[in-house]
Amino acid sequence: MSLSIGELAKQAGVAIDTVRFYERNGLLAPAGRLASGYRRYGAEELKRLRFIRRAKVLGFSLDDIRSLLALSAERDVARVRAAAQRKLGNIELRITELERIRSGLRTLIDACPGHGRSEACPILNALSQEQDA
């Protein structure tokens, strides 16, 4: 099984430019080349590219993924697990932050009649008021 960059990209569900971008940025090893200079890929690279795609879905940055790939190559299960846990931690942080924002917005919206004097609009007031942080 040997793939051109276009076939690889298609099978992995990414754009061709993205494959080259990943190569430039060390997420994929430099591809083998034909005499013409065309890149050639095998099953390994397809797996790796799909790994990257899945990790991105789980919220890992490309930087994270570079580490994950290195850890995976070293078969360092403990550190892979730790990395996943750290990522879980900051996903949780982001959720908490968004929930705080959500409840702030909800309170304001619920208190706003949606009509009448703008001085009575709690949304505008909350944003304008001197009080608070």
Added chain:
Amino acid sequence: MSLSIGELAKQAGVAIDTVRFYERNGLLAPAGRLASGYRRYGAEELKRLRFIRRAKVLGFSLDDIRSLLALSAERDVARVRAAAQRKLGNIELRITELERIRSGLRTLIDACPGHGRSEACPILNALSQEQDA
């Protein structure tokens, strides 16, 4: 009460460059100037700058804030409320998305013993497997 850009920035808790950036980008009206060309601000501008800061905390983009400020000037309570509701909607969307990610990560971490053969690591397997997303 009359403030230099530095005093304004300090009292609003933003950087001087940010104030100029907001002016360039239409979030603050062009400031009044001294004969020297120095910008001069009053209480109104401080309020407006704080409004911007608070709206950002609530998850509004600068684009959103531009609209919010316009709506506020028009005292259009209904549309302010609607904008807040839209924003709430996409905050909720982001929360849901992150929760999905969180539960995926949790499942994987819980299933991973944290040691042993890398072939048995569900995290690595989930990322590598053909079965996929």
Added chain:
DNA sequence: TTGCACCCTGGACCTGGGTCCAGAGTCAAG
């Protein structure tokens, strides 16, 4: 008057994760 902190401008640069482009070369079907 000197010295230092402050302010002015336009424009470059940053992060992340790509995307797009021109101009040139290559592959394969017919």
Added chain:
DNA sequence: CTTGACTCTGGACCCAGGTCCAGGGTGCAA
């Protein structure tokens, strides 16, 4: 052999939301 689809390269550009810089001009206190 031609044609159309594919690939190559380096580099520019995109988004948001700023941040930083050089090379100047000001304000004010001692």
